[in-house]
Each structure stands twice: as C-alpha cells, then as structure tokens.
Amino acid sequence: MVNAPAAVSPVISAWTAVSPLGLRAADFSCGMQFGRGTGKPLDPEEWSVPFREACLVPDFHIREILGRKNTRSMDRVTGLAVTAIRHLLSGERGSKSGDGAERLPGVGEHTGLALGTSTGSAQSIMDFTRDSLVSAKPFFVDPARFPNTVMNCAAGQSAIWHGLKGPNTTIAGGRAAGLLTLRYAMRLQRAGRARTVLCGAVEEFTSARAWLEWHTRADDDTTAVLGEGAAVWLLETADEAREHGRGGLAEVAGVEFGFATDPAAARTVLADTVTRLLDRTGTAPGEVRALADSQAPGAEGEAERAALADVLGGHRPLRLATADAIGDTCAASAAFQIVAILALAGRGELAPGSPALVTTVDRDGVVGAALLRTR
Secondary structure (H helix, E strand, O other): OOOOOOOOOEEEEEEEEEEOOEOOHHHHHHHHHOOOOOOEEOOOOOOOOOOOEEEOOOOOOHHHHHOOOOOOOOOHHHHHHHHHHHHHHOOOEOEOOOOOOOOOOOOOOOOEEEEEEOOOOHHHHHHHHHHHHHOOOOOOOOHHHHHHHOOOHHHHHHHHHHOOOOOEEEEEOHHHHHHHHHHHHHHHHHOOOOOEEEEEEEEOOOHHHHHHHHHHOOHHHOOOOEEOEEEEEEEEEHHHHHHOOOOOOEEEEEEEEEEOOOHHHHHHHHHHHHHHHHHHOOOOHHHOOEEEOOOOOHHHHHHHHHHHHHHHOOOOOEEOOHHHHHOEOHHHHHHHHHHHHHHHHHOOOOOOOOEEEEEEEOOOOEEEEEEEEEO
C-alpha cells in the first residue's frame, strides 16, 4: 500500500485523446475549437452495418502505429487504449509541463490504471463465439484471441505494454463510464492505493457494436451517428504534480451520481444530482463557466437538457458539444467530455478557478455529474 494522507487534492495534470479528430491531443483540441465534424459515409463493401455513416479514428491501423510485435491478435478497442496511454506517457501536448520527455516524470510502475468500457469488445466476443460454433470442432479456435473476449483485456494489455504494476481496474458503466473511472481513481488515492492514476475510457466502432446499437435503440434515436476513440488523463495529488513540475489543468472539485428507474425520472434525478454537487462544492449555478453534457440520443438526452435548464435557469455557460464533433462514443463519451474541458483550459479560454460542469445520462439508469475547477 502507498502511504498517503487521508485528505488529498486531486488534480488532472495531463491528458490525451485518440479520436475521429486525430490521433493526438492537439488534434482533438483544435477540432473542438473550430467545431469540425467528423462523420463520413461508410463503404458498404467494407462495413456490413445498418448505418450509412460513422465517426472513425482516421488512419488507425494497429500494426502501423504500435508495430508488428505482440499485435497479431490485438483487437480495435485494445489498440485504441494502448495507443492513447502511450501518447500520454510520452508527455505529448496536453500537459502544462511540456517537457517532451520520453515518459512523464513521476509516472512509474506503481501508477494505477482505471479504464471505462461497456462490454470490452463486442466484436471479439461475437467472433470468438461464432468460431466455436462453426469450426470443425468447438475447440478449433484461435486461443490467442480468447483474451480479447474478457472485459478487462484493454486495461490489462495497456498495463503490460507500459509496465504499469499499480491497481488495474475496468469499469463497465456505459455512457457514465468516464465519470465512474474518475470517481474510482479518486477513491484509490484517498485509500492510499496509488498516488497517481491513469484513468479514462475507450470505445470502438465495429459491425457488432453497430448492430447492437441498432437493435437496442429506441425509434426516436436511430439517427445518432456512432463514433469511437479513447480519452485518458493523469490524476494525481496537487503535491505530486508540483513535485514533478506540473501545475495541473483542473482540480476535481466533486463527482456525484444518481439512478433513474426510467427516462421519465432522469430529469428529476439528474437535477437533484447536479444541485447536490453544486451545493457540496460551494458553487452557485450562475458561476458555472463551461458545460459538457453527454448529448445522449433520445429520451435520455431530452431529460438531461431539461434537468440542466431546471438547475441553471437562465444561465447559459459555454457549451462543449463533443458528440457533434466525434459522434456518439457511448462508453467513452463522458471521458471525451472531460478532456474537452481540459482542452479549453489548456488553450487559456477559461480563467483560473472557473467551474466547469460535466453531466451524463445512461439508458440503463445511471446519471452523473462532475465539477472541475480550472487552474
């Protein structure tokens, strides 16, 4: 166990994103700044899916990016996670330190990792299951692909690739996964399990995911364009950040959750959750300077917008519409909302101490909100 003080001040001091806007944090920041959309028509010869367009990470070829060694059986969701964490650990833009070191100082083998997902890779699960049914014998399957069927494959492989021996956790939380991993990372710190934690979420676009979305969506949200990508950030105490020359981009003032039994109840539950968060952090609704809502499709999104209107009243903070730029990234959506706030802070478009609100509503009932204060 890492010895740590009971009370810590968690700050996010570095981040990155592999998204439809590009492979680097700078691509995401620039794309969000200028409101660039990424939806493109899908080639029916390549994609057997019920959607005509999607937001895909450009030029994402695992072997070209990560090399041929140990990537033969790597699936897309794992490749996205490993790539994003590699970029973050290399000290790319997204950290105020800007030292360009091969590895961020202070991020050693005892660093923890908390990664959000929905089911891991639905494509890997379905492909492996199909092989077990149609092969000459049920055991005529590729054993190297079996690890891909496990939900924590992306987090486990990321730790192996990057030599991370601290706590390693996968959180399946749907659209709320990014906020759930943030909360979990804070608990790791407070319990003294890890001083620094890499946390975020990942989502892939595959035929399996597209068909699952098609069959589970309500009739009124079939137009939402699917996206993919991975967003991760470094969470550490303020003292730890200063020790390694990082001023931090934002302090995590608080995270709150609730549960709605149905979409009709989501409005009230989210409004209560946001109100509780603002009260506990000593923030008036009119003080919120930026808002990144989940833009959930269908009834959940309508409930989210209504709840925010109830809480904020006539106040209209700067709104960051990540889904408009990179599509519906489902499990990674809240993580991208968080890094959108960090990108804004990194560009100096929010004054130090500005409160920024992140909200989410998942169709399985989880609602959540986080308040960040820029530094």
